[in-house]
Amino acid sequence: MWPVIIVLGAIGLIVLVFIGYYNGLVRLRNQVKNAFSQIDVQLKRRHDLIPNLVETAKGYMKHERQTLDSITQARSKAMGAETVGDKSKAETALSGAMSKFFLVVENYPDLKANQNFLALQEELTSTENKIAFARQGYNDQVLFYNNKIQMFPSNIVAGMFSFEEEEFFEIEDKAEKEVPKVSFS
Amino acid sequence: MWELIRANRRKSLLLFLAMGACLVGLGYLVGEIWAPGGGGYFGMGIALLIWFIQSVISYTWGGSIMLAVSKARPVTHDVHPQLFNVVEEMKIAANLPAMPKVYIIPDPAPNAFATGLKPQNSAIAVTAGLLSRLNRDELQGVVAHEMSHIVNRDVLYMTFAGIMLGSIVLISQVFLRSLWFGAGSSRRYRSGGRGGGQAQAIIMIVAIVLAILAPILAYLLYYAISRKREYLADASAARLTRYPEGLASALEKISGANLKLESANKVTAPMYISNPLEVGGKKLSALSSTHPPIKERIRILRNMSHGVNFADYQKTYEQVVGKSAGLIPASGLKDTEVIPIRQGSAAEAKKRSKKRQMRDVGDLMRKVNQFAFIACVCGLRMKVPPDFKRSKINCPRCGRENELPLAELAAVTAVGDSLAKKQEKAGLQNIYKKTDRGYNRSEKG
Structure with a gap:
């Protein structure tokens, strides 16, 4: 009698541990997905803010039509991008156009004193930060998830239910790290 | 990050059990002295009851009590957009499931704290003085430090440690005082036992020694834990922001302000980013301080030149302080991937006259009100x-x-x-x- 109970108990325990690991992996996978969607949310927020910014700046920056147009163009390109590769390229271009714009703004003290503009600038700066932190948070989450998939004993569960490793979010180094060139023409 | 949470949970459970045993033991001894033979169990029951009531109170109302005592007020995005944005940025970086509530304390002394036993229901409070002094990067550092307390479940850990400490202190105080006032009358009771006098005396001595020592030990343990949590939160903040200089320069400004936070007291002091009671030259001894020396914290953050990994923080700590200490759980040190430090944002240096600064504080307080x-x-x-x-x-x-x-x-x-x-x-x-x-x-x- 006793051996049967012990064996049954052991099997029950193993099943419980198994369920625990499985649920843990599912939760982690959902967190990874959630972290990824956070990047999209912030990119959209940036698209929403740009028309206001351009509208506010227009009155003050009569000689910077080019800069403002390049932002508007980059925005519509980013919004129209279909594939992931196109999208990330377009968003990077938009980031470049934005930082160029904020450098040019330094020459317009009147604009910099405008309350409306200051509020917009704060929102945009924060959105840029949020995009960067969302990528960072996503990568942290992926690192943790991938580690769990590779490490014993969760790797057994991961293998059985085909949990696959996620890819890190890499920014195209060249474009992002390059300091935007400013031309005052 | 997440490994640290697990390590912390394990530790809170251990602490919980150890201090619980200490509490029950103390209760038993005290009960045995008051009513020899059977009274011990009654004492144990009373000790557990005290602990239980304290736990329930701080578990359900701990956060709101802390916020109410500190006179913090809930604010919306419009009152201070930058603060709100920075909190959201850090929430995203830390992958927190919900946005913490944001509070402002109308006080010119720069300080901040976080509450919330779980990340789903947390709050971050900063003073008006802090907001008027710090630039964006510095504010981000402070918020990241507070966010780390929430993510690492430090509030939970410190709350439980605090409850245990409170119960132990309460019981020993009651016991020692009753001894002082009731010495004459209780002797009559005990002399009734036959031959038990000697054993009784031994128990008595043990109980007195324990009642004197237990609170002291509990206090030292509590302070040591609190200091370690501060270092850990600094390390996590550096990793979250990728920019240790922000927090370092914020800490420098906070320590240089020389203002006392009116609403802080001995109980709430461990919760703040910098000890609100230790102002300027007045320095408590190293053992009985809830926070590590602020100069040391700044030096460690400034010397992190290789990256912002937990391992980097530990290494820098060892270099700066000159002794090795297990600041960070082993699991946190495993992730050895190099994380580079980012560039500071070209934020305007907030160098403004004192008068202007005070006016900002006043404006902010009015806005909050x-x-x-x-x-x-x-x-x-x-x-x-x-x-x-x-x-x-x-x-x-x-x-x-x-x-x-x-x-x-x-x-x-x-x-x-x-x-x-x-x-x-x-x-x-x-x-x-x-x-x-x-x-x-x-x-x-």
Whole structure:
């Protein structure tokens, strides 16, 4: 009698541990997905803010039509991008156009004193930060998830239910790290 | 990051059990002395009851008590957009499931704290003085430090440690005092036992020694844990922001301010980013301090030149302090991937005169207290108190008549009131002064 109970108990325990690991992996996978969607949310927020910014700046920056147009163009390109590769390229271009714009703004003290503009600038700066932190948070989450998939004993569960490793979010180094060139023409 | 949470949970459980055993032992001894033979179990029961009541109170109301005692007020995005944005940035970086509530403490001393036993229900409070002094990067560092307390479940850990400490201190105090006052009368009881006198005396001595030593040990343990959690939160903040200089320079400004936070006391002090009671030259001894020396924290953060990994922080700590210590759980040191430090944002240096700074603090406090700000055409900015009942106001400089934007003000008041009501619902008599402004104005408008 006793051996049967012990064996049954052991099997029950193993099943419980198994369920625990499985649920843990599912939760982690959902967190990874959630972290990824956070990047999209912030990119959209940036698209929403740009028309206001351009509208506010227009009155003050009569000689910077080019800069403002390049932002508007980059925005519509980013919004129209279909594939992931196109999208990330377009968003990077938009980031470049934005930082160029904020450098040019330094020459317009009147604009910099405008309350409306200051509020917009704060929102945009924060959105840029949020995009960067969302990528960072996503990568942290992926690192943790991938580690769990590779490490014993969760790797057994991961293998059985085909949990696959996620890819890190890499920014195209060249474009992002390059300091935007400013031309005052 | 997440490994640290697990390590912390394990440790809280251990602490919980160890201090619980200590508490029950103390209760038993005290009970045995008051009523030999059987009284010990009664004492144990009382000790457990005290612990249970304290646990329930701080588990359900701990956060709101902390916020109420510190006089923090809930604010909306409009009161201070930058603070709100920075909190959201850190929430995203830390992958927190919900946005913490944001509070401002109307006090010119720079400081900050976080509460919330679980990340789903947390709050971050900063003082008006902090907001007026720090630039964006520095504020981000401070918020990241507080966010790390939430993510690492430090609040939970310190709350449980605090409850145990409180129970032990309470029981020993009651026991020692009863001994002092009741020495004459209780001796009569005990002399009734036959031959048990010697054993009784031994128990008595053990109990007295324990009652004196236990609180001291518990205090030292509590302080040591608190200091370690501060270092860990600094390390996590550096990793979250990728920019240790932000927090370092914020800590420098906080320690240089030399202002005392009015609403802080001995109980709430461990919760703040920098000890609000240790101001300027007044320095407590290293063992009985809830926070590590601020200069050391700054030096460690500034010397992190290789990256912002937990391993880097540990290494830098060892270099700066000159001794090795297990600051970070082994699991946190495993992730050895190099994380580079980012560039600081080209934030404007917030170098402003003291007068200007104090004016900012005043403005912010008025905003928190629902004052209306109305700009006149002549350039004067009027600050209208919430109990102002008329719909028009004359500019004191040029005499022009300005209308109050009633609908907007009513909306602001409504948001503020609903936030306050939520706080009230959390089970606490409110420090938030309700005004009838929204009422009167909406009637007229």
